[in-house]
Amino acid sequence: MALKVNLVSAEAEIWSGEASLVVAKTVEGEMGIMSGHEPVLAILAKGEVRITELDGSKVLANAQDGFLSMEGDELTIVAGNAALIA
Numbered sequence: 171m172a173l174k175v176n177l178v179s180a181e182a183e184i185w186s187g188e189a190s191l192v193v194a195k196t197v198e199g200e201m202g203i204m205s206g207h208e209p210v211l212a213i214l215a216k217g218e219v220r221i222t223e224l225d226g227s228k229v230l231a232n233a234q235d236g237f238l239s240m241e242g243d244e245l246t247i248v249a250g251n252a253a254l255i256a
Contacts, residue, residue, distance in 0.1 A: 172224055173205040174244040177231060179252035185229055191222040192245055194238055201238075203245055210240045214249055230255040 172188035193202045195217030203210075216234035223229065235250030 171205045171243060173203065175221060175247070176245070177219060177221070177233070177247045177249070177252060179233075179249050184231055184252045184254060185221065188224055189221045190224055192247075193220040194233070194247060195219075196238070203240055205243050207240050210238075212238050214238060214247070218255070219247060219252075
């Protein structure tokens with residue numbers, strides 16, 4: 171089963187799609203999230219969000235000043251500042 175991911179900043183949606191794994195830096199340390207993960211709410215730390223799409227390709231973004239929320243198989247990352255890394 172795929173993990174539905176939404177990465178948004180204060181200004182716009184940065185990335186949305188399905189993934190097999192998302193790794194984000196939180197104030198507690200790096201957190202890896204896959205489909206079936208227990209519900210969680212965490213505060214983002216300044217750092218990289220690494221998204222592994224279902225085909226294995228990687229999406230990288232910088233994010234800070236926000237939170238991530240996992241409920242069911244949907245992960246939402248809301249950041250005050252976020253941008254894809256080219």
